[in-house]
Amino acid sequence: MKNVTITINGNQYAVPSDLTVLEAARTVGIDIPTLCFLKDINEVGACRVCVVEVEGARALQASCVLPVREGMVVKTNNQRVRNARKTTVELILANHNRECTTCVRSKNCELQSVSEELGIRDIRYTGAKREGKYDNFSHSIVRDSSKCILCGRCVSACKNVQGIGILDFVNRGFETTVGPAFEVSMKDAPCIYCGQCMVVCPVGALTEKPAIDKVWDALEDPKKHVIVQSAPAVRAALGEEFGYPIGTNVTGKLASALRNLGFDKIFDTNWAADVTIMEEGTELLGRLQNGGKLPMITSCSPGWVRFIEFNYPDLLDHLSSCKSPQNMFGALAKSYYAEKNNIDPKDIFVVSVMPCTSKKSEIERPELAVEGVRDVDVSITTRELARMIKEARMEFDKLEDGTFDPFMGDYSGAGVIFGATGGVMEAAIRTVADVLTGEDLENVDYTAVRGVEGIKEATVNIAGKDIKVAVAHNTKNAAIILDKIRAGEADYHFVEIMACPGGCVNGGGQPIQPASVRNVIDIRAERAKALYSEDAALTVRKSHKNPEIKRLYDEYLGEPNSHKAHDLLHTHYYAREKYPVQD
Missing domain, CATH: 3.30.70.20 (Alpha-Beta Plaits)
Known part of the structure; x- marks a missing residue:
């Protein structure tokens, strides 16, 4: 790529010719404020906060969509530019609900930040809203x-x-x-x-949709035995709410914070992820050996499940019948755990901490209950847990590293990586490979299904049989896979799909990073590193090798896909109408 010479604020710079003025300025250490701009997602020049003055142009230009050119002379911070930006933001604020002190985004609001940077102390414009x-x-x-x-x-x-x-x-x-x-x-x-x-x-x-108050109420109820589960991706992002670098693993502090909040027991959803692999892996083996519907597609992402129910209902029989780890945990908490601890399931209140907002709707699905008892009572996001910790006045960075309770809290490395795109696939292959070969294989790193590429395809040879797999994250990529399946062009055996870009680590309930961060850091990859690092450090890295999982089947379920396992851990799906009928 050739360079062009441009002048910014009186200084000459050689910059790549394919950059915009916004990008060029930032490469030389000059920041231009933005509101609407989000790299590779929203590059439309709509808000006009990023305007600059270009020599020879009468009007100010939106720098986020303005290509650089040879000899261009740009001013990013003269009085004309500053006044225009300030007026623009004031006009936005004049039509904005400014109840900032009670807004959930207070102190993490980009409009608030740019208003502060521009020195806006009053709104000159009043009128209709x-x-x-x-x-x-x-x-x-x-x-x-x-x-x-x-x-x-x-x-x-x-x-x-x-x-x-x-x-x-x-x-x-x-x-x-x-x-x-x-x-x-x-x-x-x-x-x-x-x-x-x-x-x-x-x-x-x-x-x-907030649910913190429901959790506080349950914790105050002496009749409730309140237990909490925390999903794999939470540990990779919660620290960001307390100033830690993106991708910092805070498993120990997470456990301590949950215990200090007053839960009767604290467990890790990784354990339920291991259960999911046992059920899902066995289901896949059954389909492979008995001529079942292929490819089998994972079902642990509720957003993805809603997507196929709305858009591809004719392909629902490709979905695994397994519940998600969140709901497997809840079902077992109110059966296995209840029985072992002699507690009435109706007295157990299950809280899940998830990186996902779709989990809130998942727990309300009518079929996700056993004998009238809901699997999970409340699902809160990583952000909501952070708010609870702050409300409890904990100094998160000073917490000692704690541990989760055993019994339903011990997990394998396979359970940890569920939070990253490709993680479910890799975890399943680790178990399926051992079953098909009858060996305890040492190589458990199936790196071909890792990474943030939109669609990944691989062929894994296990016991002389080629298993063809595919991984897709975000539903735009999911549609590409499903169109191939619908057209009869896909020869996969197993497909993993997650609704969110990058998987659960980038779920809708994770800490919100501003555009200034998202534009330069791939938060999906950074958070995923935390999960793969923990996986690599664990002694047990296969779900079927987890001693607590072995005990679950030996003492309670019998074997994966047993009648009892199906009653508790499997579900069904249904076609959804896209829009209600309009009068």
Whole structure:
């Protein structure tokens, strides 16, 4: 790539010719503020906060979409530019719900940050405001249009990253807003509740449905035996809420924080991930050996499950019948754990800490109950757990490293990597390979299914048999795989799909990083490293080698896919209508 010479604020620089002015400025240490810009997702020049003055141009230019050219002279911080940016942000604020002290995004709001940087202390503009719409009817997502700044990030993430497109600009001019078609609630839209709109939103217009108060109430109830499970990806991101670098593994501090919050028992969902591999791996072997429907597709991502139910209902018989680890844990907590500890299942209150907002809706699915008892009572996000820790006034960085309780808390490395794209596939192959060969294979690192490439394909030779697998993350890539299956062009045996880009480590319930971070750091890869590092450090790295899993089957379930296991750990799916009938 050839360079061009441009002048920025009086200094000459040689920069690659394929950059925008925004990118070029940042490569030489000059930051230009943005609001709508999100690299590779939303590059539309809509907010006009990034304007610069270009010699020879009468109007100010949006630097995020302005290509550099030879001899270009740019000013990024003269009075004209500063005044324009300040006016733009003031106009946004004039039509914005500014209840900042009670907003869940306070201190982590990009509009708040840029207002502070521009020195805005008062709003000169008053007048009419758009009428806001507050939609909290779904179990997962709250949409507050009074806080929306029309940046379009959520629209682009939903349409261009996830390939779903349930959000778009509605109406025109001053009445423009963002929402689903026909102004329906998020509850009635074909939303998969992945939450990718939330993690890119610069303000508090899209947030998770809060459930913290339900947890506090349960912890205060002397009649409730309250237990908590924490998903693999939580440990790789929770530290970010307390100033730790992205990708820091805080397993020990996470355990201590949960114990200090007052839960009766603290467990790790990794244990249930190991159970999932036992059930799912056995189901796959059964399909391979008995002519079952292939390829079999994983079912542990509830956003992905909703996606196929809405968009490819004719392919539902390809899904594994396994519940997700979250709900396997809940079902076993209220049966196996209850029986071993002589507790009435109705007195057990299960809280799950998940990196996922779709998990909130998953626990409400009517079929995810055993004999009328819900598998999981409350699902909170990583962000919500951080808020609880802060409410409890804990100094997270000063907590001693604790451990999870045994019995349903000991896990293998295979359970840990469930949180990264390709992790479920790799964990399954580790167990399936041992079963098919009848050996305890030493090589357990199947690196061909790792990484953040959108679709990964591999052939694994096990006991002389070629097992063809595929891994896809985000539902836009999932659609590519499903179209091949529908057309009869896929010869896979096993497919892993996760709804979120990068898998659970980048779930909609994870800590929100601003565009200034997301534009330069691949948070998916950094968080995944934490999981693979923990996996590599563990002695037991295969689910079927976990002593606690062996005990579960020896003492309670009998064998994987047994009648009892099916009653507790398996489920079914159904086709969903995309939109309700309009009058």
